[in-house]
Amino acid sequence: MCKMLLIGVLCLFVQHFRGRKNRCYSLAVRAVRRAFVYASKARKAKRRNMRTLWISRIAAATREHGMKYPALVHNLLKCSVQLNRRVLCDLSITEPRSFHALTALARARQQEGLRAALGDGTEPPGVFSRITQLQ
Amino acid sequence: MAMTLNKGNLTGILRVFQTAGTCLTQSTPARCLVPTLACRQNSSSVTNPASFVPHTSLSRPPWPELPAFDPEDQEKKHGAVVQKVNGLIQSGEYGRLFAVVQFAGRQWKVTNEDLILIENHIDVECGAGIRLEKVLLVGGNDFTLIGKPLLGGDLVRVQATVIEKTESWPMVHMRFWKRHRFQKKKIIIQPQTVLRINTIDILPRLT
Numbered sequence: 001m002c003k004m005l006l007i008g009v010l011c012l013f014v015q016h017f018r019g020r021k022n023r024c025y026s027l028a029v030r031a032v033r034r035a036f037v038y039a040s041k042a043r044k045a046k047r048r049n050m051r052t053l054w055i056s057r058i059a060a061a062t063r064e065h066g067m068k069y070p071a072l073v074h075n076l077l078k079c080s081v082q083l084n085r086r087v088l089c090d091l092s093i094t095e096p097r098s099f100h101a102l103t104a105l106a107r108a109r110q111q112e113g114l115r116a117a118l119g120d121g122t123e124p125p126g127v128f129s130r131i132t133q134l135q
Numbered sequence: 136m137a138m139t140l141n142k143g144n145l146t147g148i149l150r151v152f153q154t155a156g157t158c159l160t161q162s163t164p165a166r167c168l169v170p171t172l173a174c175r176q177n178s179s180s181v182t183n184p185a186s187f188v189p190h191t192s193l194s195r196p197p198w199p200e201l202p203a204f205d206p207e208d209q210e211k212k213h214g215a216v217v218q219k220v221n222g223l224i225q226s227g228e229y230g231r232l233f234a235v236v237q238f239a240g241r242q243w244k245v246t247n248e249d250l251i252l253i254e255n256h257i258d259v260e261c262g263a264g265i266r267l268e269k270v271l272l273v274g275g276n277d278f279t280l281i282g283k284p285l286l287g288g289d290l291v292r293v294q295a296t297v298i299e300k301t302e303s304w305p306m307v308h309m310r311f312w313k314r315h316r317f318q319k320k321k322i323i324i325q326p327q328t329v330l331r332i333n334t335i336d337i338l339p340r341l342t
Binding site for chain 2: 033034036037039040043079080081082083084086087090091094095097098101102105111114115118
């Protein structure tokens with residue numbers, strides 16, 4: 001009786017398999033075990049794959065606006081804008097103007113940082129640099 | 136004109152140079168070709184300005200040239216933008232608003248009449264209203280408000296109701312190592328809640 005129930009439960013999982021795996025008990029048990037293991041591993045891998053997909057989409061969208069993905073992310077973090085990659089990807093697809101605004105914000109912060117680092121454009125006194133300034 | 140230097144072509148080359156008016160020896164036709172052509176080109180060349188420096192690895196700094204920056208001009212532009220956005224908000228010409236909301240450890244891009252499935256249990260009864268407070272971004276037709284990192288509660292209001300509280304389908308978590316007699320099977324049923332986003336409001340007060 002219990003064995004019949006188990007076989008019945010197994011049959012639910014096995015109906016779309018190919019060959020004797022969907023008819024013969026021993027083969028079906030092994031196939032279902034592999035299917036469960038693959039599903040468990042794939043649920044973990046899905047999160048990683050989705051993140052790489054989001055990152056590549058955001059990179060493509062930022063390059064359309066003349067910037068690069070690391071620059072965008074770093075400068076948005078410096079502006080304390082804590083949008084995650086999933087939402088940035090959605091915005092780049094469905095809200096192009098908002099994404100353009102975000103890239104403009106990141107570019108402004110990048111240029112502000114570069115200006116602050118350059119300072120006056122002069123070398124400290126007594127320092128000889130390889131960078132030759134146009135006289 | 137690309138011609139190979141062999142006996143058959145040599146006489147042809149010599150005839151060309153003689154017509155150009157220069158006297159040549161048979162051994163060096165190629166060397167004398169260059170000064171004639173160079174002289175011809177320089178007579179009609181463009182003169183470069185005195186400040187021109189040819190592009191080498193040290194002629195420019197390795198960082199990109201930044202555009203000219205005027206702080207007062209920037210302030211004026213920012214003020215104009217803020218005024219325009221304030222006007223749009225006051226007159227209510229923003230159409231359908233969307234918001235990015237942080238809830239249950241995830242960020243959701245949300246509009247009116249949206250359904251959200253959350254993979255955990257919330258201690259709220261079905262049919263009760265919820266206000267989602269952590270709003271990161273709000274956008275309309277012509278403007279977006281970006282929070283650093285959050286927008287204030289007196290600026291945006293996102294209201295939702297809990298529609299149903301269910302459980303997910305039974306997911307099988309299985310681990311198996313072959314030839315080691317190791318297998319573990321666990322059935323995971325996650326509690327789920329479904330939220331319906333009712334309204335997103337912008338309150339007309341921006342500084």
